[in-house]
Amino acid sequence: MNTTLRYRPLNLGRWLLWGTTALIFVLAPLFSDASFALTLLSQMGILIIFSLSYNMLLGQSGMLSFGHAVYSGLGAYIAVHALNFIGKGTLHFPVSLLPLIGGCAGLVFGSIFGYVTTKKSGTTFAMISLGIGEMVFACVLMFPGFFGGEGGITTNRVVGSAVLGVTYGPAIQVYYLIAAWAFICMIAMFALTQTPLGRMANAVRDNPERAEFIGYNTQRVRYIQLMLSAFFAGVAGSLSCINYEIVSAENVSAIRSGGVLIATFIGGVGLFFGPILGAILFTLFAIALSSFTKAWLLYLGLFFLLMVLYAPGGVAWLVAIQLPVLRARRLTDLLWPYSLAILAAAVCVIGLVGSVEMLYHAALESGGDRHIQWFGLNVDVRTPTPWLVTSALLLCGGLATRYAMQFVQRRWDTIQLALRQVAT
Amino acid sequence: MNTNTPALALHEVRKQFGATQIIHGVNLVIAAGERHAIIGPNGAGKSTLFNLISGRFPVSSGRISLRGHDITGCTPFQINRLGLARSFQVTNIFHRMSVFENIRCATLWSLGYGYSFWHRVGALRDVRERSEQVMEHIGLARRRDISAGVLTYAEQRALEIGITIAGDAPVILLDEPTAGMSRTEAAQAMALIQRVTQGRTLLMVEHDMSVVFGLADRISVLVYGECIASGTPAEIRANAAVQEAYLGSLHPQTEAT
Numbered sequence A: 001m002n003t004t005l006r007y008r009p010l011n012l013g014r015w016l017l018w019g020t021t022a023l024i025f026v027l028a029p030l031f032s033d034a035s036f037a038l039t040l041l042s043q044m045g046i047l048i049i050f051s052l053s054y055n056m057l058l059g060q061s062g063m064l065s066f067g068h069a070v071y072s073g074l075g076a077y078i079a080v081h082a083l084n085f086i087g088k089g090t091l092h093f094p095v096s097l098l099p100l101i102g103g104c105a106g107l108v109f110g111s112i113f114g115y116v117t118t119k120k121s122g123t124t125f126a127m128i129s130l131g132i133g134e135m136v137f138a139c140v141l142m143f144p145g146f147f148g149g150e151g152g153i154t155t156n157r158v159v160g161s162a163v164l165g166v167t168y169g170p171a172i173q174v175y176y177l178i179a180a181w182a183f184i185c186m187i188a189m190f191a192l193t194q195t196p197l198g199r200m201a202n203a204v205r206d207n208p209e210r211a212e213f214i215g216y217n218t219q220r221v222r223y224i225q226l227m228l229s230a231f232f233a234g235v236a237g238s239l240s241c242i243n244y245e246i247v248s249a250e251n252v253s254a255i256r257s258g259g260v261l262i263a264t265f266i267g268g269v270g271l272f273f274g275p276i277l278g279a280i281l282f283t284l285f286a287i288a289l290s291s292f293t294k295a296w297l298l299y300l301g302l303f304f305l306l307m308v309l310y311a312p313g314g315v316a317w318l319v320a321i322q323l324p325v326l327r328a329r330r331l332t333d334l335l336w337p338y339s340l341a342i343l344a345a346a347v348c349v350i351g352l353v354g355s356v357e358m359l360y361h362a363a364l365e366s367g368g369d370r371h372i373q374w375f376g377l378n379v380d381v382r383t384p385t386p387w388l389v390t391s392a393l394l395l396c397g398g399l400a401t402r403y404a405m406q407f408v409q410r411r412w413d414t415i416q417l418a419l420r421q422v423a424t
Numbered sequence B: 001m002n003t004n005t006p007a008l009a010l011h012e013v014r015k016q017f018g019a020t021q022i023i024h025g026v027n028l029v030i031a032a033g034e035r036h037a038i039i040g041p042n043g044a045g046k047s048t049l050f051n052l053i054s055g056r057f058p059v060s061s062g063r064i065s066l067r068g069h070d071i072t073g074c075t076p077f078q079i080n081r082l083g084l085a086r087s088f089q090v091t092n093i094f095h096r097m098s099v100f101e102n103i104r105c106a107t108l109w110s111l112g113y114g115y116s117f118w119h120r121v122g123a124l125r126d127v128r129e130r131s132e133q134v135m136e137h138i139g140l141a142r143r144r145d146i147s148a149g150v151l152t153y154a155e156q157r158a159l160e161i162g163i164t165i166a167g168d169a170p171v172i173l174l175d176e177p178t179a180g181m182s183r184t185e186a187a188q189a190m191a192l193i194q195r196v197t198q199g200r201t202l203l204m205v206e207h208d209m210s211v212v213f214g215l216a217d218r219i220s221v222l223v224y225g226e227c228i229a230s231g232t233p234a235e236i237r238a239n240a241a242v243q244e245a246y247l248g249s250l251h252p253q254t255e256a257t
């Protein structure tokens, strides 16, 4: 599935895109008044900033970091202390602008750690980032005075004087604060891709050697890029501090660093909006799915695996490659193969989920109830019938998906060939 | 700057990889504005010499100066900022970026934008005009938005030259710019080189004798890491040592790789 990349300035389209994004941010909480939905949306907003900042390294500069949570986490720690000072009245600072403090903290830590990590690129960079992540995590546990040890540091976001009636007591106000910051950060990070530094970050990613011969110190490019990225990570960290009113060692942990990597990769590192999609999907997995099943992490892992294997460009790439086909009005040719593939995949997924859920049930709750309620069906996990059914679904679905994908691929190749002939 | 200052001066430059010495004390002076060609059989060390001059490898001993600045031990980007740009024998471009982006990146430093993250590149007129001018020069204006990785080989070679000249450096090094091209493509490429290096100092490695004798003001012959002769095309043609070591012994055109 190779497509020729074309670069077009789309100004009207861009305004439309940003306008729609803003509108979505504003309207999103109106669709559901459940507090659950608001939690979900707030988390998405924070992760959008965090994964976009991560992609400033991975996608834009070719730096695979295993320790990006260091910057969001330390930013969050500084923010939580600042918030507590505001609460005590020793610091006068609007809570709405707290992310600036966290961002600056991220920037400072980025300039310290980044000075070491960005000396090298590639695998060495990845290893050093991992080392620094572990080191910071250890330090956080070692100095409970500042970091609060295992329990972390709690805070209260309803402090200072209310500006225009905004106290950040209700979750909806926090959501809009997060949404506003997410929107601003999105624009800022997009704008950064359009600067000399942003363009050179791409150049350094593609061919660092050549970049040196056109006057650029590649180390310096990576270093500045990392500091800016750490700033936005710090902003995301502060927002999570306001949202959850607690910052603990988990905030700087490798789990967080791995999470943002997975989110960004699933969304797609090659396109600016990829990490946004990734953040949304990841949050759906982490929050929505986790309230339904204990196996959510397994599903996330499987999904990640499939993406790495079959769609390394991420969801954004999957969407983007449809656009030329859509423009040529050939997407209808794919409707039938796509439907078949989705149907087959759905069967496979149902089989998989069924098996996994029964396995979890049998393994974790073997002492108690042996029945699962599925859509009114009372399933006994000790009998072979449900196992046979789910296995059959999984197997048949898997095989059908394979054939359907071959069908899709053939159609796809035909269309691409036709498109290329039109182009030349 | 003094007009007598050479654009490039190499003094007793040596290079060894491990125990094997590849460059055996090369002395070379290239006057400002001169078109200088380096010829020599495969493996003579021509590319290595370029790598030493442009800072890709450190010299083992000896000194190199660029327009009066001692650049021995400098990094590639420092040397580039002092006014030297080079191309590569093996195409070395930004494959995932468009033709326009390739050229644009190559203009940024020389136009003074450095590591700026407060300018919008799209709005920089000097950058755009310079990039468009370069694309026009190298004949890739119509391929502007194509990803560099999917260009034809000859186009990629042209882009390689484009990236090299985009920064407007006064000293240009081209390493076998026509390597792997057909005769007509090579002739076009040489015309292009003639055009775009107008008023600059050019040092280039070339296998195709006919074009070298047509283009160069002076020629140096490198054999086994030693500069065995240096002079005008007529002098080189008449030089007995060169005849023996190089011109007589093989047909360079068929030897080109």
Ligand SMILES: Nc1ncnc2c1ncn2[C@@H]1O[C@H](COP(=O)(O)OP(=O)(O)O)[C@@H](O)[C@H]1O
Pocket (backbone or CB within 6 Å): B017, B022, B040, B041, B042, B043, B044, B045, B046, B047, B048, B049
């Ligand atoms: N990085 C390197 N390490 C070891 N040997 C090298 C290296 N680069 C070049 N050489 C050796 O130096 C010699 C000259 O190579 P090169 O400069 O590429 O020749 P030319 O460009 O004249 O064909 C060759 O024998 C090559 O094997």
Ligand SMILES: [Mg+2]
Pocket (backbone or CB within 6 Å): B046, B047, B048, B089, B176
């Ligand atoms: Mg060579």
